[in-house]
Amino acid sequence: MDVVIQQFVNALSLGGIYALLALGLAIVFSIVRLINFAHGEIMTVGGYGVFVCLLFGLPIPFAIIVGILASVATAMLMERVAFRAMRGASVVSLLITSFAISEILKVLFQNGISARPKPIQLPASLSGSYELAGLTIGVIPTISILTTLAALTGLTLFLRRTETGMAMRAAAEDFEMLRLLGVRANRVVAAAFALSGLLAGIAAVVWTAQRGSVDPLMGFYPVLKAFIATVLGGLGSLSGAVLGGFLVGIFEVFSQAFLPASLSPYRDAIVLSAVIAVLLVRPDGLIPAAKVDRS
Amino acid sequence: MLTVTDLSVHYGPVHAVKGVDLAVRAGSVTALLGANGAGKTTTLMAIAGARKVSGGTIEFDGRSIVGTPPEDIIRAGLAVVPEGRRVFASLSVLENLVVAGSLAGDAAVSRARRDEMMTRFPILAERRHQKAGLLSGGEQQMLAVARGLMSAPRLLLLDEPSLGLAPQMVDRVFDLIESLKAEGLAILLVEQNVPLSLEIADEAVVLANGRVSISGDAASLADSDLVRSAYLAA
Numbered sequence: 359m360d361v362v363i364q365q366f367v368n369a370l371s372l373g374g375i376y377a378l379l380a381l382g383l384a385i386v387f388s389i390v391r392l393i394n395f396a397h398g399e400i401m402t403v404g405g406y407g408v409f410v411c412l413l414f415g416l417p418i419p420f421a422i423i424v425g426i427l428a429s430v431a432t433a434m435l436m437e438r439v440a441f442r443a444m445r446g447a448s449v450v451s452l453l454i455t456s457f458a459i460s461e462i463l464k465v466l467f468q469n470g471i472s473a474r475p476k477p478i479q480l481p482a483s484l485s486g487s488y489e490l491a492g493l494t495i496g497v498i499p500t501i502s503i504l505t506t507l508a509a510l511t512g513l514t515l516f517l518r519r520t521e522t523g524m525a526m527r528a529a530a531e532d533f534e535m536l537r538l539l540g541v542r543a544n545r546v547v548a549a550a551f552a553l554s555g556l557l558a559g560i561a562a563v564v565w566t567a568q569r570g571s572v573d574p575l576m577g578f579y580p581v582l583k584a585f586i587a588t589v590l591g592g593l594g595s596l597s598g599a600v601l602g603g604f605l606v607g608i609f610e611v612f613s614q615a616f617l618p619a620s621l622s623p624y625r626d627a628i629v630l631s632a633v634i635a636v637l638l639v640r641p642d643g644l645i646p647a648a649k650v651d652r653s
Numbered sequence: 654m655l656t657v658t659d660l661s662v663h664y665g666p667v668h669a670v671k672g673v674d675l676a677v678r679a680g681s682v683t684a685l686l687g688a689n690g691a692g693k694t695t696t697l698m699a700i701a702g703a704r705k706v707s708g709g710t711i712e713f714d715g716r717s718i719v720g721t722p723p724e725d726i727i728r729a730g731l732a733v734v735p736e737g738r739r740v741f742a743s744l745s746v747l748e749n750l751v752v753a754g755s756l757a758g759d760a761a762v763s764r765a766r767r768d769e770m771m772t773r774f775p776i777l778a779e780r781r782h783q784k785a786g787l788l789s790g791g792e793q794q795m796l797a798v799a800r801g802l803m804s805a806p807r808l809l810l811l812d813e814p815s816l817g818l819a820p821q822m823v824d825r826v827f828d829l830i831e832s833l834k835a836e837g838l839a840i841l842l843v844e845q846n847v848p849l850s851l852e853i854a855d856e857a858v859v860l861a862n863g864r865v866s867i868s869g870d871a872a873s874l875a876d877s878d879l880v881r882s883a884y885l886a887a
Contacts, residue, residue, distance in 0.1 A: 521755045528741040528752045534703055535739045540727030540756035540804050 360493055365615045366608075371499035371568070373607020374506030378561040379584035380591065380599035381513065382433075382554030388530035388594040388647060389550045391449055395456040396436060397584070399463035400555050401577030404429035404562030406467070409476055409572045418481070425566070426559030433555025434548060441551075442544070460578075467574035475573040478566060485570075502564040509560050510600065513553070517596075522549050530594070530647075583610070590633050592643025601644055606633075654679045654714060654839050655700070655731075655808055661708035662692075662699045669695045671863040672709065675841075676856070677808060682830070682840045684850040684871060687860035693843045694736050696860070697810050700841070701733045702726040713808070728756060732806035736813045736843070738797040742786025746777050746796055749785050753803035763803070770799040791822035798829065808839045815846050827853060851875040 379397065386394050407428030411421035436459060444455050487496045517523035522545075529536050529546045537543050558577070565580060566572055584599075587606045591598025609629045617625060636644065655677040662670040670692040677683040685693050698704040700711055702723035711719050718726050727733070741749050750770060754763030771778035774795045780788060785796055794814055801809060811830065815823040827849050834840060834853070844850040851857060854871040859880065867879055874880050 521751055524744060524748045524752050525755060528744055528749075531741050531743060532739055534723075535735065535741070536752070537723040538701055538703060538727065538733045538735065539753045539800065540724050541752065542724050543722070 361615070363493055364495070365611055367495055367499050367503070368615075369608040369611035370604065371502040371506075371564075371607075372611055373604035374502055375561045375565055375580060375603075376584050376587050376607050377600045377603025378506060378509055378557045378564075379581050380587040380603040381510075381596060382557040382561075383581075383584055383588050384591075384594055384596050384599035385526070385550050385557075386554050387588070388596070389526065389533060390441070390445070390452075390547055392441060392452040392456065393449070393585075393593075394436075394554070395453065396459040396463065397456075397554065397558060398575075398577030398579075398581030399460050399467075400429050400432045400436070401558040401562040401565070401581065402463070402467060402572070402574065403432040404559040405566045405572035405576050406471065407559075408563060408566050409478055412478055422563050425563050426556065429559030429562055430552050430555040433551045433558065437548060437551040442547075445547075464574050464578070471574070473574060475571040475576075477571045480567060480570060484567065498567050502568065505560060505564055509557060513557070516553075522546070526550055526553075583607075586630070586633055590636060590643060592646040594647035595643065595645045598643050598645035598647065605644075655841065656712045657696070657700065657709070658712075659709035660696060660699060660706065660711065662695050662704050663707045664695070669863055670699065673858075673860065673863070673865055675858045675865070675868070677839050677841050678855070679807075679839050680834070680837045681855040682834050682842055682853055684854035684857040685841060685843045685860065686845075686847055686850060686857055687866075689845075691860040692863040693860055694812055695863075697733075697812050697841065697843055698735075700726075701731065701810060703733075724756075727804055727806075730804075730807040731810065732801035732804050732808070733810045734794075734797045734801040734812065734814060736816070738790075738793045740785040740788070740793050740796050740800070742784065744785055745782050746785055746788070747781040749796055749800055750777075750803055753800040756804055766803050766805065770802065774799050791818050791825065794818065794822070794826060795829075806838070808841065809833065810841045810843075812843045813845060814842075815844065815849070823849070847880070848875075851880075 379401065383394060383397055386392055404425040408421045408425035411424045440455055440459055444452055484497055487494050517527055525536060525541055525546050526549060536546065562577070565576065583606050584603060587602030588599050590605060591602030609632060613625045613628055657673060657675045660670055660673045661668070673696055675683060675685065685696065687693050695704055699706050702718065702721055706719050710717055713729060713731060741752065744752065750767045754766055757763045757766065771781065776792055777796055777799055780792065785793065788796060814826045818826065823846065830840060830842065830853055842850055842854060851871045851874060856869070857871045857874045858868040859866050867874065867877065
């Protein structure tokens with residue numbers, strides 16, 4: 359039983375990262391209908407931001423802030439440089455644009471920094487663990503779960519309470535109508551990208567702390583899982599993205615922990631089969647996005 | 654105040670609006686009438702900047718607004734209450750108004766306008782925290798108008814405000830249009846309810862297949878044989 363609970367903590371901490379990434383994808387998709395394949399590289403930039411700061415011996419809180427801001431800036435720059443020119447283009451053109459950005463950035467990281475993982479030195483206090491009700495729980499998983507919860511709460515408050523948050527929800531429903539009310543489209547889209555970058559930056563910091571290294575593909579694999587999470591939860595649905603993220607995390611950790619060794623090479627296949635099974639029953643995902651499509 | 658000359662709009666290969674002329678003078682109501690698919694909504698959306706114009710000119714306050722993004726046209730003093738109301742269903746009544754008020758760029762102004770709308774439409778004040786999607790059709794129409802008025806416009810484009818409403822509600826909508834006109838707001842009214850529209854309008858333009866079939870002042874149009882036989886069932 360203890361093992362199950364401990365694995366559950368791990369599952370929540372991993373699922374939380376997937377949830378943050380999936381949310382970023384969902385926020386952008388819900389407004390501009392872009393499936394941003396370069397979202398992983400936004401996260402990678404955040405990881406390198408942390409790495410560079412620590413390399414120069416800067417304090418950890420500073421490194422965290424720089425990492426997160428680097429992700430925000432990358433996301434906003436991508437929108438400004440590449441996606442704004444493609445506004446209103448077909449979903450396929452947008453998808454290919456994002457593939458291109460993703461490839462360009464990956465090559466830049468590989469040739470400009472290093473193709474190999476760069477270790478990050480974290481203070482020993484972070485790698486420790488503590489006892490709670492007879493269970494041994496890691497410090498880092500705890501921090502990641504708390505960070506995820508704080509980010510989700512903050513995001514909910516932002517979307518419910520602020521004018522920009524409300525405009526983003528309105529944009530997800532009917533973008534043209536929002537413009538017909540005189541709300542500046544570019545600002546809402548920029549805010550959506552900034553928000554997705556912020557969530558990816560937070561994910562990058564937590565992920566880097568868990569892995570203790572950064573590499574050019576550090577964002578690619580978790581974002582792949584986050585894509586699965588958004589589809590599982592319902593493309594464009596924010597609550598669906600969170601649910602999907604946690605479910606994928608739970609699937610992954612539990613299959614790793616409890617599948618017999620002979621089956622472990624098939625782990626991803628098993629997880630993806632489960633996703634297909636869910637989509638067969640609920641083709642629009644677990645919590646479908648409420649969206650009126652207008653042509 | 655608004656002058657549209659020789660307007661053409663294409664939808665892909667379809668020539669939806671072919672050389673339409675119309676005008677709305679300050680403080681007056683122009684009715685844009687015609688059958689379904691005649692090009693009324695397309696004309697209105699083109700004026701608002703939401704459809705690409707393929708020919709002709711649109712002048713608002715003497716300045717060309719062809720090719721201007723919709724948000725800038727709205728900021729110049731024009732508001733749109735679109736066909737089908739298009740309220741943000743998952744947002745509350747209040748949130749719909751907050752979003753629309755954000756163009757004021759000043760929280761106090763936005764709040765004052767919101768309060769004004771709540772006074773003007775008591776039903777919206779009553780339902781302020783309800784999701785807009787749960788309102789009745791008539792209430793949604795009130796919200797759509799209130800949302801349009803949040804920008805303090807000088808010209809209102811109203812597309813089929815009475816569509817799908819109960820007869821009682823239709824009367825209320827036309828009462829509202831009348832009082833807005835009395836307050837000095839210029840209105841371009843797209844409607845299928847021809848008798849009521851001609852009663853309220855100063856001028857009218859009738860479209861058929863994307864062209865103007867007849868236009869002139871509303872009273873004489875109401876007396877014309879063509880309009881009487883086609884729309885007024887006289």
